[in-house]
Amino acid sequence: MENNLRKFSEVDNCPVRNVLDRIGDKWSMLVLLVLGESETLRFGELHKSIGTISQKMLTVTLKTLEADGLVKRTIYPQIPPRVEYELTERAESLLPLIHNLVDWAEKNMGDIKQARMNYAMG
Amino acid sequence: MENNLRKFSEVDNCPVRNVLDRIGDKWSMLVLLVLGESETLRFGELHKSIGTISQKMLTVTLKTLEADGLVKRTIYPQIPPRVEYELTERAESLLPLIHNLVDWAEKNMGDIKQARMNYAMG
DNA sequence: GTTTATTACTTACTTTTGGTAAGTCAAAGA
DNA sequence: TCTTTGACTTACCAAAAGTAAGTAATAAAC
Numbered sequence: 001m002e003n004n005l006r007k008f009s010e011v012d013n014c015p016v017r018n019v020l021d022r023i024g025d026k027w028s029m030l031v032l033l034v035l036g037e038s039e040t041l042r043f044g045e046l047h048k049s050i051g052t053i054s055q056k057m058l059t060v061t062l063k064t065l066e067a068d069g070l071v072k073r074t075i076y077p078q079i080p081p082r083v084e085y086e087l088t089e090r091a092e093s094l095l096p097l098i099h100n101l102v103d104w105a106e107k108n109m110g111d112i113k114q115a116r117m118n119y120a121m122g
Numbered sequence: 123m124e125n126n127l128r129k130f131s132e133v134d135n136c137p138v139r140n141v142l143d144r145i146g147d148k149w150s151m152l153v154l155l156v157l158g159e160s161e162t163l164r165f166g167e168l169h170k171s172i173g174t175i176s177q178k179m180l181t182v183t184l185k186t187l188e189a190d191g192l193v194k195r196t197i198y199p200q201i202p203p204r205v206e207y208e209l210t211e212r213a214e215s216l217l218p219l220i221h222n223l224v225d226w227a228e229k230n231m232g233d234i235k236q237a238r239m240n241y242a243m244g
Numbered sequence: 245g246t247t248t249a250t251t252a253c254t255t256a257c258t259t260t261t262g263g264t265a266a267g268t269c270a271a272a273g274a
Numbered sequence: 275t276c277t278t279t280g281a282c283t284t285a286c287c288a289a290a291a292g293t294a295a296g297t298a299a300t301a302a303a304c
Contacts, residue, residue, distance in 0.1 A: 016155060016175070019227030024146050026262075034139060036146070043281050052139070054263050059282065069237030079271045080280040090233065094226055100219045105141030108212060112144070115191030148291075165252050176292050181253060201300045202251035 022068060027053055027061040029098050032087065035071065036095045040086040070094070144190060149175055149183040151220050154209065157193065158217045162206040193214070 012056055027050075035041060036047050041049065047058055062085060065071040070091040076082040087095070132221055137148050145151055149172075157163060163171065184207060187193040192213040198204040209217070 016152065016224055016227070018231055019223060019241050020148075020151050022227075024148070024151060025214070026146070029146055030138065047281095055282070056264085056284090057262060060262095067238050067241040068234045069241075070234075075281095076204065078280095079269085080278085081269090081282080083281060090230060094230075097219070097222045097226055100146070100222065102138055102141060104216055104219055105138070105144075109140060109214075112190045112192075116189050119189040119191075166250095173250095177253070178255090178293085179291065182291095197252095200251095201298085202249085203253080203299090205252065 022064075023098075025061075025096070027057055028065060029101075031058070031065065031096060032070065032095060033089055033102070035085060035087050035091075039082040040074075041084050043085070046085060065091075067101050144186075144217070145220075149179055150187060151223075153180070153183050153187065154192065154213055154217060155220060155224070157207060157209050157213075162196075162208040165205050165207070168207065187213075202204075 023032075030050060030053075031046065034046060038045075043058070043062075046062075047053065047055060050058070053061075062071060062073070066073050069088055072086050072088050074084045074086075090119070145154075152172060152175075153168065156168060160167075165180070165184075168184075169175065169177060172180070184193060184195070191210055194208050194210050196206045196208075198206070202227050218230070
């Protein structure tokens with residue numbers, strides 16, 4: 001089987017780095033957030049819902065999340081195919097922490113933008 | 123002034139994407155975590171402490187964090203130079219959330235590794 | 245008095261990661 | 275027979291990150 005997943009092997013022994021590589025990549029948290037808002041979503045629905053992700057990256061992000069046991073993939077043998085994605089319990093336990101980050105962000109984004117503007121002015 | 127910072131302009135209007143781009147990049151959370159463990163750290167100390175980050179990426183990560191008002195940079199006019207970094211209050215308010223992620227990771231890393239092995243076996 | 249060490253970076257170059265657009269597969273409907 | 279549909283691959287290109295060497299300014303060592 002070819003390996004379409006992200007590489008993490010270098011950091012096997014560092015728990016912090018391990019986690020941050022997993023959920024701190026470009027798309028994983030966003031996919032988890034969106035999946036957390038519905039019972040199940042099909043590939044195309046996820047794609048539309050996120051909007052800015054490419055099909056390719058959605059594929060590899062979902063595969064990685066599935067491999068980590070954070071997403072469950074159910075395939076219905078139809079043509080055209082129907083594949084549904086949903087969060088696992090493990091992911092449900094992670095979701096509140098991500099929501100906390102989002103809340104923090106919403107609270108602080110204004111100030112951060114201001115800080116960034118000031119910084120840019122020199 | 124040349125722009126050595128990360129680009130975020132495309133996602134100005136999406137708070138979620140906005141945050142995740144900011145702290146969900148490859149190094150920011152790790153730098154915040156390490157800085158959170160000391161009052162202040164010099165560039166070289168940070169570099170040694172993180173170990174796997176390149177000087178270049180440490181530079182741009184620190185600059186971005188500084189621009190966002192998450193890190194304070196103090197330069198002492200000596201030769202060789204002495205530059206100290208420390209968290210701002212805003213970053214201190216974010217730190218617990220990152221620690222929560224780390225705790226979750228430490229709790230779940232074993233299961234995740236197992237899941238990943240099973241997945242790889244097919 | 246020329247070399248070396250020190251620290252916080254830059255710069256040029258290479259590798260890795262992510263994005264874009266087109267293609268594939270298999271059946272059903274026009 | 276040709277098109278449509280959905281979930282992907284694939285080939286190709288752009289952007290981000292890693293590597294290694296260089297820079298600057300001074301003091302200490304030889």
